Amino acid sequence: MKTKTVKKLMVPLSEYATVSEEATLYDAILALEKAQKEFGKFEYKHRAILVFGKDNRIVGKVSQIDILRSLEPKYEQIHDSSPRARSGLSQNFIKSMIGQYKLWDLPLNDICRKAAQLSVKSFMYKPDDEELVEEEASLDAAVHQLVMGHHQSLLVTRNSDIIGILKLTDVFKEICHVIKGECENI
Numbered sequence: 001m002k003t004k005t006v007k008k009l010m011v012p013l014s015e016y017a018t019v020s021e022e023a024t025l026y027d028a029i030l031a032l033e034k035a036q037k038e039f040g041k042f043e044y045k046h047r048a049i050l051v052f053g054k055d056n057r058i059v060g061k062v063s064q065i066d067i068l069r070s071l072e073p074k075y076e077q078i079h080d081s082s083p084r085a086r087s088g089l090s091q092n093f094i095k096s097m098i099g100q101y102k103l104w105d106l107p108l109n110d111i112c113r114k115a116a117q118l119s120v121k122s123f124m125y126k127p128d129d130e131e132l133v134e135e136e137a138s139l140d141a142a143v144h145q146l147v148m149g150h151h152q153s154l155l156v157t158r159n160s161d162i163i164g165i166l167k168l169t170d171v172f173k174e175i176c177h178v179i180k181g182e183c184e185n186i
Helices: 025-038 064-070 073-077 091-100 110-117 139-149 168-183
Strands: 018-019 047-050 060-061 132-134 153-158 161-167
Touching: 018 025, 025 047, 025 064, 047 161, 060 064, 060 073, 132 139, 139 153, 139 168, 161 168
Parallel strands: 018 047, 132 153
Antiparallel strands: 047 060, 153 161
């Protein structure tokens, strides 16, 4: 797999859902739906939206979790709701947070207004360096990054520009393909 590069498996920006950081949640949902329809050649549908800034460079990412979290502003009261911060917490404790913070008291009331008013910039995720991988990096190196960082995807760079996305689902499919090919003759 050292000969296979990230470039061969990545989805280029031109084939991925993107929106401006000034877009609304509603705009983001429409962009994701459009990308899923237009680029149906991918076995696994896109599950995130890449966000570009005023200079047309990627500045963030919006996942399905980010969208759901944006609809309940009280999640902001919980300092760190990342999987790492929750590790070791019991299911009962996590459930008690719903009552304690009154989460989802009015879950979908006025959802159209929320979707039209929420700016993507207010809830997008800004990936850090651990989520970037060079296009010429080996697939082995990308697998290591995905596993160690528990990432669903990595942003692919050329120099310092983001040019695409490498999805865990596509990497997994490639690994399975290699296993089948290599192990068939054993």
